[in-house]
Amino acid sequence: MVVKALVDPEPHYREGAAELLLGDGFFRRDSRPARDCSVLLAWHQARTTTREQPLQWLDLMAGCGIRALRWGLEAGAACSMPPEIVVNDADGDRRSLLEHNLRPLAAATCSNVPAERLLCQAQLEGHRFDLIDLDAFGQPGALLQPALQVLAPEGILVLASTDGRSPTGHDRCGAIRSFGAAARAHPASWELALRQQLGLLARQAWLLGRGIQPLLNFSDGRTFRLAIRLARQLQPGEEAQLGLLARCGTCGAQQSQSLLRLRNWPACHCPAEQGRWAISGPLWLGPLQEIEILKELSGSPVPLAPATRRLLQRLQADPGGLVQVWSTAELARRCGSGPPPLQRLVDALRSRGHQAWPSGVMAGQVRTDADLPELLQICATVQGEGLLMDQRTT
Template structure:
């Protein structure tokens, strides 16, 4: 994968930047201090892997080296290979990482680096692929570089194709249909996970998503690679349908694909269901691992910033199933009054026996297995009760 275009590179005038235990020169390159939460979670993920045994890290697109440096200083890595495609940045990378144990630095394209790892049969417990654009072309080689029970920490900055804004590109890059959807960030993450799963299954391997999140600009997933697919794992690949007329959603696994139930709203007669997929319809988060990461954050002072701690808490509270979400804004649009508070709607749905959660992926979104009509009825009731109490 090529480095970002020069017009997207940002010059940093500060001599040094500090984050966690890392102190380094950002240099002149693409670097976002605002991405610290993703680096914090990567460090805690690395620390959880290091607690199980020796940790070797491959940072295939290291930039200035901040992730690689933190993996070595805070994540417990005994060996770190930091690579960046721009040879002009190699002196900066070597300078920033000087003194890190088990260090290798290189300046190769990610394709060449990963192909070299395959040729040498060299694998890593953590492969960090923080690319620019869509990383699909690198997935087969990247997965070959992950040790069994190791983790691929993958990022994509392609926001148009997986959110339904460039449907032909979604077909080319993801091998999937992507339609406009109210939970667009989650749709993008599920399409990305589906692509990873298909690539791993083609190799005879299995996958286990550990955590997935986005701020709307970059889509990040951490996936554990298993020696073989788990029982019923293929049922986690499916299709997601959305009626733009009334807002109803349906989901089906590909293994049990049947005719879609017709939406009964009047608008559906003129506008068919918008179907996206194949995509991952299983869990997005592993709450047990996130709990371990949170506890590690308490033992690694400075490794988890305030924004990272909030993100970790949000993800831990929402495993990501069922795979359907609605924004409270859409609920408000379909009621004669404003929507009830999200927490009250979640509690009311749970009281009636439905699964209901606040989404950890996108703010102000409800995740539930309740039919859309039931969600609207309960929301209407709660809103009417609140309006009556206010009189």
């Protein structure tokens, strides 16, 4: 393929500052926001490092090498020493394509070994990376411990998983195998998948005596994208961020509990104790986004797609610190009305003293600490006010 491309050159694909050949392996143009985020985090690290040695960056499943190339071209100049970049893909047929594409970067090394082997080798050699991008197919769980072992303290791990079935309750045995967790269906399914993956990451990091700080986490429903900083030590109380989320499928009530203070579950809102909690977890109950870093990234010089700018705005508006999230479609069904306008619902909840945000993870969902009966009552009021306003304007 590469030989063919060099004889009969395919046009170069352009993204950010990169111009490269895609080859005929896996590549998705519409994953641009995920690549932009990876470059933004590299830029953040380059800008803030106090290291007197070059940063070590690893694009572990590089495909055509686009992330590594963009790191070098768009983020590398933010620190005084060019980062040293390892660009790896297990597919040997990609080697010459990678070498061709990475030519603009003097400090890049290409390799084509299985990720497992590269990480083991780094461990044996005592090599540490400051940034690892693990853009896997399927469930990357088996690679988490080896990747965390070679991630430097305060290093950043960017992770993708395309396993949506097990963390969302559609493959309950799979969730036990992959996460050691129960997974039950929930309207905020993408968020639960992220929280299951973060819960697993936290437990793997804690085994090493390290902590995790989620930086930015999002999904398009097909791929679940996580970015965390590996903290040198656990934050005080970090263990309390691992817990269970319960939802009653009949009345829709939700409750969460930290494993650290696990007690009996209170009754839901079903009459005569007819409700049944469906419990998911252990999963991450803590924040999903680090707002300060998102603000900084929004002002970076990295060239971003409009979809990435929209994503950053959405994530910035919702720190994801509360685990109870309701879909407005479900609330409307339970109120017997149409879905309430999300922002009006959020404003009404806040005006009654509750915490509330439009979910940054799934459209049309509200994150709030209001209990369900009050939430439904506020929802009905918002609907009623909306109808009244509509009547006045017609």
